[in-house]
Amino acid sequence: MQWIGLDLEDINEEEQKVKVEYNPNRPDFSSPEGIARTLKGYYEIELGIPSFDITPSDIVMNVDPSVKKVRPYIVCGIVRNIDLGEDEVATLMTIQEHLHWAVGRDRKKVAIGVHDLDKVKAPYRYTAVEPGSVSFTPLHGDGYSMNLEEILLLHDKGIEYAPILEGKEVYPVIFDSNNEVLSFPPIINGVLTTVTEETKNLFLDLTGTDFNAVNLALNILSTTLSDMGAKIESVKVNYEGEKEINTPNLDSKKWEVEIDYINDYIGLNLSAAEMIKCFKKSRLEAKRSKKKGYLDIYVPAFRGDIMHPVDFTEEVAIGYGYFNIPKTIREGCVGEYHPIQSFSNKIRLIMIGAGYLEVLNFILSNSEKQFDYMKKKMDESKLIQIANPVSKEYDTMRTSILPKLMETIRFNISEEKPIRIFEVGDIILLSKEEETGAKREIHLSATSYHEDADFTEIRSTLDFIMTALGLYDKYEIKPGKNPSYISGRYGDIYVNGEKIGEIGEIHPEVLLNFKLEFPVAGLELNLQKLL
Secondary structure, three states: EEEEEEEEEEEOOOEEEEEEOOOOOHHOOOOHHHHHHHHHHHHHOOOOOOOOOOOEEEEEEEEEEHHHHHOOOOEEEEEEEOOOOOHHHHHHHHHHHHHHHHOOOOOOOEEEEEEEHOOOOOOOOEEEEEOOOOOEOOOOOOOOOOHHHHHHHHOHHHHHHHHOOOOOOOOOEEOOOOOEEEEEOEEEEEHHOOOOOOOOOEEEEEEOOOOHHHHHHHHHHHHHHOOOOOOEEEEEEOOOOOOEEOOOOOOEEEEEHHHHHHHHOOOOOOHHHHHHHHHHHHHEEEEEEEOOOEEEEEEEOOOOOOOOOOHHHHHHHHHOOOOEEEEEEEEOOOOOOOOOHHHHHHHHHHHOOOOOEOOOOEEEEOHHHHHHHHOOOOOOOOOOEEEOOOOHHEEEEEEOOHHHHHHHHOOOOOOOOEEEEEEEEEEEOOOOOOOOOOOEEEEEEEEOOOOOOOOOOOOOOHHHHHOOOOOOHHHHEEOOOOOOOOEEEEEEEEEOOOEEEEEEEOOHHHHHHHHOOOOOEEEEEHHHHHO
């Protein structure tokens, strides 16, 4: 398993089961069928791109332009003659859940609807309506009819996924030709199309905000169901006034990659024929290009992880066998720690020697805790915020480590006192001077939390740090003002006349914001200025 990029976690020989973990870049591994498909290539049972039969159907999905305001894209498929036994139902539920997570960003980007095809009548219509204008009985809704607004307020799934539709004036709905509601994406399906063990034919709808993502999810789902023995039919999706497409479309995508480029990355000297064999074992197709020294490589429609020619080096390595690649050390390729990393490690040892425990926090933070909780004004000229965060808890790149330490204390408030913790890590700031538009700085922050924590204690910690670094005679603390600290118990830290940090007792309002009952003394240093 590990040779195709899977992490083998457990083998249960008695139940003949294995437990594996796959990386998010391979959502086609979210089912046993997807893994088996790749293993067939690896063991040369089947080579090249798998073949799937897609039969055109006469079913049409009409897409009203009104959905552009809320959830603009939809693709569909028909699955016939599926046997939904216990194992098949488990696979269907699992792959749907995994695709919602790996491709759909918890339904924000892609949401999947699975319906009993025989309970509704084509053609179907995907449109946007006002929240109070449509009512239907939702799945798992205790049998009560509810309008769309009521579903978001009262239904469990509505409450969970309501933020996706927050601020929208209209909501997306899928109707059949009898005006029966199939689905209220991305929230919940109607009870009318509930899939049971007796269901033999399925209708798939996938809606979202990214056309490539909804297509990829449909391709993975339909190929998996095909491998389970079902017959796949395409649906004509009519974007009124714009275009018509047939989905699923499993046409492969062509790439042109230089043979020497791949060999150089892996450290091999494979011929074109040998490399083509490696690609076929990875369930891709390849042939010699008209361009000398290049290969034409064809990527199947269920693979969404190929984004750059360098990705093909991994496919060749898998086909060749990682264990067959010779272990060599190229001249000049022996690694060593970056100077800032070596210096950071030294700081960690100093802090541990001072009696502090190291903590590790995410670089992503919450803007309210970074600024409002700390009584600071938000400086948007230096701040990087996430446009579409998965969670409000992680919507901002931190510009200071101290708020994260305050939060860590809050989560451990019941632990034995004193709580003395530190973190050495990155902060990220906007910077016009940098090529990327942002720069990282390595900071040290330390806090002491107990009933007698004060400026004298944290100053003694700073003295210890500066003595250990040989800078005791070169640093000084000058009185300053900082709203996060108590006035008169705060100072700016200078080394050789340059400000490198801050130190003091945390302001009582900040303590209240973090729900802390004892004083906190803290400091934060820019280690790169010390280096």
